[in-house]
Amino acid sequence: MTSKSSDKILKRMMDLHPKVIDLTLDRVLKLLDALNNPHKKLPPVIHIAGTNGKGSTLSMIRSGLESAGKSVHTYTSPHLIRFNERIRLAGKLITEDELSSLLDECYEANSGEEITYFEITTCAAILAMSRQEANYTLLEVGLGGRLDATNVVERPELAVITPISLDHEQFLGNSIEKISLEKAGIIKKNTPVVVSSQNEKAFEVIEKKARALSAPIYAHGNQWLAWEERGRLVYQDDRGLLDIPYPSLKGDHQIINAGCALQALRLLENGKLKNFEEVMGKVHWPARMQKLKDGVLNKYLPSAEIWLDGGHNPAAGEAIAAHLSKLSPRPTYAICGMLNTKDVKGFLTPLEAQIDKLFGISIPDETNTLSGKETSKEANCVGIESSISNSVEAALKIIKNEAKNPRIIICGSLYLAGHVLKLHEYEIK
Missing domain, CATH: 3.90.190.20 (Mur ligase, C-terminal domain)
Known part of the structure; x- marks a missing residue:
């Protein structure tokens, strides 16, 4: 296939729905069913929602897992240069041939039904990740959470909610409370949720949702803290204190993102993951300062x-x-x-x-x-x-x-x- 094969298929996919965004899970679940339900065959999923810091936090979790010897699938959006940036299979960018084949398969399985570009490409990513072994799958929400195409995983290993603020009000609502309720839609029954620094209104919504679903909550300021001291990152939770290299990603907000990632990593595998702390000083995520x-x-x-x-x-x-x-x-x-x-x-x-x-x-x-x-x-x-x-x-x-x-x-x-x-x-x- 030529290097432009996936671009041609992606262009066709843009015409499958009159709207760029139309939040619902019905079309996604229908296509996944036609594909033999790959969302039920993924390696353990860490699902990440929020307004700011989703990509940075995901990249830190990924780096920590890989440093601990784990193989990781990732799905992020949007891409910066090429679509294949969105999908990593066991740490490696999906190849052009793999991507073109998967997109074609999803396009055919959809049989011309209305479906948005993000929905059908998310199905392609899920299909790809279901067919290759890995220890973990990291899914970044595209928009909101409750009705986002990634929110088809019935029982993730962990949910993560990064800082919430006003954005995409035309789709998610014009208040922090409404937006937070959409983001909190990724919380599942009895599934731990790591919560980054939030304003009071956002946290109240998230906490209420977590309690209703008996989901253990690990929140910044309560169960964990992260701060800068002497040019290093200091992190503390009930298991103790870490003094590690300052995040390589620039900006004070990356301290909280790193703390959120560390809390997630320390919850996995009953706290038995090793050798992931030092990697925070080596993480790279393009176009973030x-x-x-x-x-x-x-x-x-x-x-x-x-x-x-x-x-x-x-x-x-x-x-x-x-x-x-x-x-x-x-x-x-x-x-x-x-x-x-x-x-x-x-x-x-x-x-x-x-x-x-x-x-x-x-x-x-x-x-x-x-x-x-x-x-x-x-x-x-x-x-x-x-x-x-x-x-x-x-x-x-x-x-x-x-x-x-x-x-x-x-x-x-x-x-x-x-x-x-x-x-x-x-x-x-």
């Missing part, structure tokens, strides 16, 4: 410090601002592109104190992109000097003429982040 090095974009401005982050909601804006505030002073620029469904003002407001100038751009090849003009206008509204640029490259050229040794944060969307990594000729392995 990622410093771009030794690539195409660095050639535009050799003296610049270039960061990339795909966060797109107010909590992500706060996390980026907190990280920038701890860096040494430099002229600081943002190149920002966002979807028209996002809270642009909420994302940009925390950045006002850290950004000297912002360039608003449209996200290339993205139907739902906000225009650079609109992004720039919103930046002006929150007090950030801003301008419009036609592209990332054009913005970099302007910055080169305006400042020596600048710091640049490219932000606002994982779709923009994927475009930037492709420009940078970055390879995800």
